[in-house]
Amino acid sequence: MRPSPALLLLGLCLLSSLAALDPPAGIVAIPTGAGAQQYGFDCGGAAVVIGPGQALTLAEALPGEGEDVILSVAGREVTATVSKRGTATGAVLLSFPAEAIAAGPLVLADSTTLRLGDVVWSAGNSYGVLEQDGVVALSRGVVSGLYPLPADSPPVRGRAGRIMGTYRGAVIETDAAINDGNQGGALLDDAGHLVGLVTFAQTRERRLGTAIPIHLICADLGLIAPTLAVDGGKGVERQLADHAAEVAASVVLVYFERPSGPGNPPSSPRPRAITDDVPPYQRERLQKDWNRYYHEQQIFYTDQPVSAIVVGDDLLLTAASNLHGDAKRGRVLTEVGPVDCTVVAIHHPLDLVLLRTAQRLPLPKIPWSETNDHATGDAVAVLGRHRTGAGYTMTTGVISALDRRLSQGEFALAQTDAMANYGNLGGPVIDRQGAVIGLMVLLGPAGPQPWFINSGVAPFVDVAAIRRALPGLSAGTSVDQARIIGLGISFDRDSLRILRLVEGAGAATAGIQVGDLLQAIDGQTVRKPEDVSRILVRHRAGDTVALRVARAGEDLQINVVLQPFGDE
Amino acid sequence: MNKLTLRLGLLALVASGVAVEAAVSAASEDRQIAARCLAAYVFVGGGSGVVVDPSGLVVSNDHVTVQENRHALAVRFADGRSFPAVLLGTDPVGDIAVLRIHREIPGGTEAHPGPFPSVPLAPSASIRPGIDVFAVGNPFGLGNVDSTPTLTRGVLSTGRTVHDDYTDAIQVDASVNPGNSGGPSFDREGRLLGINGQIRTTTGMRINSGVGLAIASPQLAAFIPLLAAAEGGYVHHTRIPVGLEIAGEAGGVTVTAVPADSSFHVGDVLVRINDRPVITSATALGLFASLPWTPQCSVEVIVKRDGVDVTLHPLLARMPIPGQVWHGLTIRQVDNGLRVDQVDKGSSAAEVGIQTGDLLIASGALRLEKRVHFLRALMGLEIGDHLPLTVRDRAGTERDVSLLLRRGE
Numbered sequence: 021m022r023p024s025p026a027l028l029l030l031g032l033c034l035l036s037s038l039a040a041l042d043p044p045a046g047i048v049a050i051p052t053g054a055g056a057q058q059y060g061f062d063c064g065g066a067a068v069v070i071g072p073g074q075a076l077t078l079a080e081a082l083p084g085e086g087e088d089v090i091l092s093v094a095g096r097e098v099t100a101t102v103s104k105r106g107t108a109t110g111a112v113l114l115s116f117p118a119e120a121i122a123a124g125p126l127v128l129a130d131s132t133t134l135r136l137g138d139v140v141w142s143a144g145n146s147y148g149v150l151e152q153d154g155v156v157a158l159s160r161g162v163v164s165g166l167y168p169l170p171a172d173s174p175p176v177r178g179r180a181g182r183i184m185g186t187y188r189g190a191v192i193e194t195d196a197a198i199n200d201g202n203q204g205g206a207l208l209d210d211a212g213h214l215v216g217l218v219t220f221a222q223t224r225e226r227r228l229g230t231a232i233p234i235h236l237i238c239a240d241l242g243l244i245a246p247t248l249a250v251d252g253g254k255g256v257e258r259q260l261a262d263h264a265a266e267v268a269a270s271v272v273l274v275y276f277e278r279p280s281g282p283g284n285p286p287s288s289p290r291p292r293a294i295t296d297d298v299p300p301y302q303r304e305r306l307q308k309d310w311n312r313y314y315h316e317q318q319i320f321y322t323d324q325p326v327s328a329i330v331v332g333d334d335l336l337l338t339a340a341s342n343l344h345g346d347a348k349r350g351r352v353l354t355e356v357g358p359v360d361c362t363v364v365a366i367h368h369p370l371d372l373v374l375l376r377t378a379q380r381l382p383l384p385k386i387p388w389s390e391t392n393d394h395a396t397g398d399a400v401a402v403l404g405r406h407r408t409g410a411g412y413t414m415t416t417g418v419i420s421a422l423d424r425r426l427s428q429g430e431f432a433l434a435q436t437d438a439m440a441n442y443g444n445l446g447g448p449v450i451d452r453q454g455a456v457i458g459l460m461v462l463l464g465p466a467g468p469q470p471w472f473i474n475s476g477v478a479p480f481v482d483v484a485a486i487r488r489a490l491p492g493l494s495a496g497t498s499v500d501q502a503r504i505i506g507l508g509i510s511f512d513r514d515s516l517r518i519l520r521l522v523e524g525a526g527a528a529t530a531g532i533q534v535g536d537l538l539q540a541i542d543g544q545t546v547r548k549p550e551d552v553s554r555i556l557v558r559h560r561a562g563d564t565v566a567l568r569v570a571r572a573g574e575d576l577q578i579n580v581v582l583q584p585f586g587d588e
Numbered sequence: 589m590n591k592l593t594l595r596l597g598l599l600a601l602v603a604s605g606v607a608v609e610a611a612v613s614a615a616s617e618d619r620q621i622a623a624r625c626l627a628a629y630v631f632v633g634g635g636s637g638v639v640v641d642p643s644g645l646v647v648s649n650d651h652v653t654v655q656e657n658r659h660a661l662a663v664r665f666a667d668g669r670s671f672p673a674v675l676l677g678t679d680p681v682g683d684i685a686v687l688r689i690h691r692e693i694p695g696g697t698e699a700h701p702g703p704f705p706s707v708p709l710a711p712s713a714s715i716r717p718g719i720d721v722f723a724v725g726n727p728f729g730l731g732n733v734d735s736t737p738t739l740t741r742g743v744l745s746t747g748r749t750v751h752d753d754y755t756d757a758i759q760v761d762a763s764v765n766p767g768n769s770g771g772p773s774f775d776r777e778g779r780l781l782g783i784n785g786q787i788r789t790t791t792g793m794r795i796n797s798g799v800g801l802a803i804a805s806p807q808l809a810a811f812i813p814l815l816a817a818a819e820g821g822y823v824h825h826t827r828i829p830v831g832l833e834i835a836g837e838a839g840g841v842t843v844t845a846v847p848a849d850s851s852f853h854v855g856d857v858l859v860r861i862n863d864r865p866v867i868t869s870a871t872a873l874g875l876f877a878s879l880p881w882t883p884q885c886s887v888e889v890i891v892k893r894d895g896v897d898v899t900l901h902p903l904l905a906r907m908p909i910p911g912q913v914w915h916g917l918t919i920r921q922v923d924n925g926l927r928v929d930q931v932d933k934g935s936s937a938a939e940v941g942i943q944t945g946d947l948l949i950a951s952g953a954l955r956l957e958k959r960v961h962f963l964r965a966l967m968g969l970e971i972g973d974h975l976p977l978t979v980r981d982r983a984g985t986e987r988d989v990s991l992l993l994r995r996g997e
Contacts, residue, residue, distance in 0.1 A: 040716065040718040040719050040720075040743075041717075041718040042717075042718065043717045043718065043746075094867060095836070095840065095841075095866075095867035095868050095871075097838075141718075146745070146759075146788070146799050147788045147799060149746060149749055149751075149759065151868075152749075152750070152867065152868050152870050152871060153746070153749040153750060153867055153868075153871055154865070154867035154868075154871075155717070155746045155747060155749060156717075156746070157745045157746050157759055157799070158717050158718050158743060158744075158745045158746070158761075159742070159743065159745055159761035159798050160718075160742065160743040160761065196761070196798070197745070197761045197797065197798020197799060198798070199788065199789075199797050199798060199799050256615075395619045395622070396619070396622045396623075396626065396739050397618040397619045397621065397622025397623075397722075397739060397741075398615065398618065398619065399615070399618070417740070417741060418618070418622075418739060418740070418741045419739075420738045420739050420740055421730075421731075421736045421737070421738050421739065422736075423734070423736065424730065424734060424736055425733065425734040425736075426730070426733055426734070427733060428733075435730075435738060437738075437739075437740035437741060437762070437763045452615065472765075472795045472796075474796070475727070475763065475765055475795045475796045476727075476740050476762075476763020476764075476765065476796040477727045477728060477730070477738065477763065477765055477796075544668075544669075544670065545692070550732075550733070551670075553733050554664075554668065554670075554733060554734075554735060555668065557733050557734050558668055558734070558735070
């Protein structure tokens, strides 16, 4: 039965209304001693009102060891006292006169029913906004991982080396924004029910934040465990999550040993800070040094297993950047033990490497998307495997850009805003039908900026490009460099006067001559080399472009066919 | 009543069908929103902007346009079309700049007649925390060559708040990075919620943290008309009335000192300013500073006095624009007055046609005979003010000009 348009409209309203969440009133700030003047750095955390005169927070959100805690409620101060401290989770039960805070309380949901991909919201005092403006900061995301935080996780430190969170145990990982001010604050389900308290035990910025499940906190504090089932939302995230489990079966962890051996090599020296006294002409160079430094820090010094996808009985595909430069072999970490794999061929421009395993892996092949008709704005999920091997992770977002070309090269990348961390490189991107539409790769140091984890700017190779690249890679043919799509000319950068023609190429055969002044392409005036690139980059090999050149005081209109060049 | 029950029953019958249809429609709806948002987006230098009127009015950040050559601004759409643009006005405190798209004509440019794809401003009532947000920008300069902007999605983290100089800010969790500056945050209807301008981070690395700050549409709506009419100059922010002092106390933000003939009383507790609630003294100072300044402008303030709400309309002071005043003239004292030795390229002095060798005769009623007279004429003037000058050129012709005092560049 087809619904009538009126009902369809209603359905749409219901669906879109799922996205919004009214900010819960029962979340209050715990100002630091420094107060809101410290705004933006080590600002105070938050507490969550769970009953009349009762609130929950974490020890890491308290400014000191004392038993009195000041709460800030819409600009007012309320003094609470610590009535109980949990030993396993660091949770703290605060009590205060019930009439002092009318807002709230929040309803607790049973966090044992949380599933990967459930919609969750972080709600807290990020950068002091609850202290200063009396409003809760919300961020929407999904449960991106459910795993135990390893006991050997390095501590996260704040100002003056203070350790921000010592909790080690089961956590809810989320791609909702978590920043300074969220500590001790709420993680809510899509109905606004409390499912966890945010901890900085793993990170204090949006490098995939974590929360301690509320059922563990209740057990730790001797509170009655909630029984209300979690509302994980019914939107696109649920569709993506339902498919993710199936696709994740084709994602494996591979450990590549570095040529220098296991372990992180010593860090390269930090470049000089770009301060006001650095002269402008040195800044660009220094910025590049910093880009390289961060790039090394984030990629090559991360001695972790990475994601790869199964593309054949004994074939895996992953990002070539995962090879740490020039690793030739790796180990696939399977349930039955490690399996060796070797590099078959590398496609450097697309950052892909095909690997052959020493034995067939009893794993399903990745379900490629049959089409490539995706559009900017489409919902996607990025899958990875947690470094501990404890299940997979899923972050969600949209396609941010398609056909991304940083130069006139023949290859393009796509881009998503889903959070992508170290282990996501080489992992799949899926659409809401559960089809794999791409593979996460690295925008390397050759790009205008290094790749930053969880920046919301993450490139991937789309399925069409992978399909084109796979036959060559399977045949053992590597691609070292992208060819440039161009006119077959070189010109003076200031005057755009043509200095040289590639013999037999488009411009020369069309009648362009050395000495001609390039004036316009496709009707658009060109003044700088960037203007030329910006027009040509929108074309493909074989396209014809209309050039206007000046020769001996005369304007000439000449059509030139673009073609690929090995180097230009 | 019965009808309603019947409808609900029908709805339940077709609910599953509706859900599937709705999901598909929502997907194509997302594409449509994305396409609409991307069409009105423009690249401005290394940053971003958005067209807010079909005639080609572009909004961006002051800090984006100030990094570009003011006389060679250009905007580029996602379809690759590029146009010269002229800075109509800028607000260095609140970080808003307004540009007009031009087109080339022999010997210069003229206002382009348009029409261009544009987006409306979101009304203040639609700014609700938790709603979906789409941000468009040029993070890390990725679109510099291919003119392809980046679309990111998130939610509005807060309603309107005060964040230092962003006195009417919204917080978004859609990923924003360097290069998003000046670019738009849209709601699901494709309306402009705000102009992205800041990222909050702990590490100092200017990378998405999920806390992006945008200048909210109500402030844009208040400033855009004045900026569009600023003739290349500045629009100031307001600030707390001169002599009024406030402090955060147990009972709320309280007036502690008042100027003579003020409508405020010591002990008044500030409740609302410009229809926004006062939470802390920092918020109050921000709210006093959230309006465009015009002579004799006032704001509605609700105070609690002896337990009763009292509405006041105090006059607001003008917020100075920080920075060094730049008039662009190098002068030397000669026998018959002050001689112009040099005129900085691109300065206001050059724009009004002052040339090397001209003599400065007077500034209003003040005769300029010595250097100290010139300094006296400048005294008390700030960035954005005008310096009146009577200038005599080499041919002996005298004329009056008005020199806009710009920010030092």
